[in-house]
Amino acid sequence: xxxxxxxxxxxxxxxxxxxxxxxxxxxxxxxxxxxxxxxxxxxxxxxxxxxxxxxxxxxxxxxxxxxxxxxxxxxxxxxxxxxxxxxxxxxxxxxxxxxxxxxxxxxxxxxxxxxxxxxxxxxxxxxxxxx
Numbered sequence: 001x002x003x004x005x006x007x008x009x010x011x012x013x014x015x016x017x018x019x020x021x022x023x024x025x026x027x028x029x030x031x032x033x034x035x036x037x038x039x040x041x042x043x044x045x046x047x048x049x050x051x052x053x054x055x056x057x058x059x060x061x062x063x064x065x066x067x068x069x070x071x072x073x074x075x076x077x078x079x080x081x082x083x084x085x086x087x088x089x090x091x092x093x094x095x096x097x098x099x100x101x102x103x104x105x106x107x108x109x110x111x112x113x114x115x116x117x118x119x120x121x122x123x124x125x126x127x128x129x130x131x
Contacts (some may be wrong), residue, residue, distance in 0.1 A: 002048050009041035025113055032130050033109035040102040046086065047095055053083035 016037065056062050057080060066072040085091065108126040111119050117127040 002044060003049070006045045006048050007040060009037070012043060013037055029109065029113055029115050029127075029131070033113060036106040038110060042098065043095065043099050045101060047092070047099070050083045050086035053080055054087075059106065062097060099127055 055077075066076045087096070098102065105126055108123045111123045112127045117131070118124055
């Protein structure tokens with residue numbers, strides 16, 4: 001599920017960049033929205049990486065490939081340690097909360113771009129944090 005979300009997020013980032021040049025929008029609002037969208041996709045990408053590493057580690061062709069080089073073994077050990085740190089239950093809860101906040105900001109700022117800053121109470125509150 002998270003894989004499709006991250007892939008969709010990267011597609012959305014590229015389509016949003018193109019849309020920005022087709023129509024006049026509040027440039028500052030678009031830049032802030034773009035920042036939160038990028039941060040959201042990268043955060044969930046990091047979570048995807050952390051959750052995927054144990055599966056990659058167990059995949060035989062990958063294991064055979066990294067055995068060919070001591071440098072690759074060191075990189076793999078580092079990535080596995082990072083994955084272990086990031087998949088700690090408390091860390092995942094923290095990252096999920098941060099991701100939900102980033103996603104909320106991205107969505108409400110996108111709503112402010114499309115429908116105006118006074119669309120609803122949450123959009124108005126988030127908009128007022130920046131303007």
